[in-house]
Amino acid sequence: MLDHFYKLAKRVVSKGGTVSFEWPRYCAGWDLPVLQQLILEFKLIQADIDGCSVGLKSAVTQNPMRKPWIFYCSQENLAKLFSARRCTGDHIHTTCQGKDTYLSGFYPEELAKLMIKGIVEQPHFHACVFNPVFEFTGVVDLDNAMQKMW
Numbered sequence: 001m002l003d004h005f006y007k008l009a010k011r012v013v014s015k016g017g018t019v020s021f022e023w024p025r026y027c028a029g030w031d032l033p034v035l036q037q038l039i040l041e042f043k044l045i046q047a048d049i050d051g052c053s054v055g056l057k058s059a060v061t062q063n064p065m066r067k068p069w070i071f072y073c074s075q076e077n078l079a080k081l082f083s084a085r086r087c088t089g090d091h092i093h094t095t096c097q098g099k100d101t102y103l104s105g106f107y108p109e110e111l112a113k114l115m116i117k118g119i120v121e122q123p124h125f126h127a128c129v130f131n132p133v134f135e136f137t138g139v140v141d142l143d144n145a146m147q148k149m150w
């Protein structure tokens with residue numbers, strides 16, 4: 001899984017693009033030497049973010065779910081946008097379990113918009129996004145995508 005990301009990230013970065021990586025904050029995988037090497041090699045910046053700060057809610061109770069993530073981003077701007085989104089502590093969280101476990105694997109719309117904002121505000125729009133929950137790895141050529149949109 002990380003080998004895939006590494007190969008793709010190397011290609012994207014060689015073309016002047018950017019990369020980001022996300023896992024749950026409390027995940028033993030962060031200690032993997034290969035991941036630490038990857039973070040150093042691509043000079044990724046850590047950004048802690050809480051799901052409740054980007055609209056993540058339980059499908060069962062409709063209450064916010066904290067679901068803390070860590071993103072590592074090669075874009076300082078994106079890392080800053082993410083890091084500004086932390087739990088305000090003024091609400092009750094629903095524990096992520098059962099049906100919510102699966103559904104919380106999808107990013108909330110507010111988080112997706114934040115990602116796009118952080119990526120698009122950079123001079124190069126080529127980006128590599130990796131979500132290990134679905135083992136999805138893809139290169140998004142945002143230059144072409146944006147041209148098609150306009």
Ligand SMILES: [Zn+2]
Pocket residue numbers: 050052053064065066087088089091093
């Ligand atoms: Zn919260």
